[in-house]
């Protein structure tokens with residue numbers, strides 16, 4: 001019986017990088033979590049512990065910090081592409097790289113109504129994300145966001161589902177719909193205004209969530225992905241993961257009180273998890289974009 005080494009990669013996970021642009025008194029900060037992963041001919045170290053072709057994960061981490069000094073970080077997609085191409089271009093046995101970057105937002109603290117020059121508050125849990133994959137000369141970019149928490153207090157129904165002997169859920173024509181959006185979208189090419197594309201995809205998804213009268217979170221998921229594809233030609237595929245953050249109307253009848261969808265228990269678990277892909281019929285082959 002033969003045994004072989006299967007797919008493998010290695011790198012430094014979750015390098016925390018904060019940069020301060022001090023070129024004017026109005027400082028600008030970038031707060032990133034960067035993960036690197038290198039792929040290629042790495043059988044020597046796995047089979048024999050021969051590390052000749054192993055660019056140390058410590059070096060990968062140092063490279064992230066050095067690159068942040070040597071040129072402006074720019075958009076996370078650009079930074080990811082620079083890093084990935086450096087790693088694949090520098091060492092013969094390293095033929096692929098995957099760089100994951102999360103960007104954490106900071107807002108300027110308003111002081112007497114004026115945004116402060118160098119004091120910030122965290123924007124919240126939401127992260128902008130990218131996954132840059134390089135294989136040989138080619139590159140793929142999948143960008144997105146995580147933990148964008150949204151809620152609508154009406155405009156959502158859920159009924160018409162089958163009832164078996166275990167079904168207790170009441171049908172509803174008016175419920176709270178809430179979720180924490182994880183969205184990732186795949187770009188057709190690298191010729192993209194990354195900042196604008198991100199801002200527009202985010203806007204389109206939010207507007208769709210708000211505007212669509214929803215009969216299921218599945219319907220909302222599809223509509224959000226479809227709207228991005230309709231308006232953003234640079235995107236060819238959208239993947240969404242939407243936890244259904246259930247809000248149950250509390251039974252106030254023991255207290256002799258009515259509850260006309262005004263008082264809810266926000267349950268944190270379990271939660272429904274609705275996931276799906278929306279893509280163009282003629283979407284390019286994804287290659288290793290999602291791997």
Ligand SMILES: O=c1[nH]c(=O)c2[nH]c(=O)[nH]c2[nH]1
Pocket residue numbers: 158169215216217218244272
């Ligand atoms: O939008 C929903 N989709 C479901 O599949 C589902 N299942 C459930 O219990 N509630 C909901 N809501």
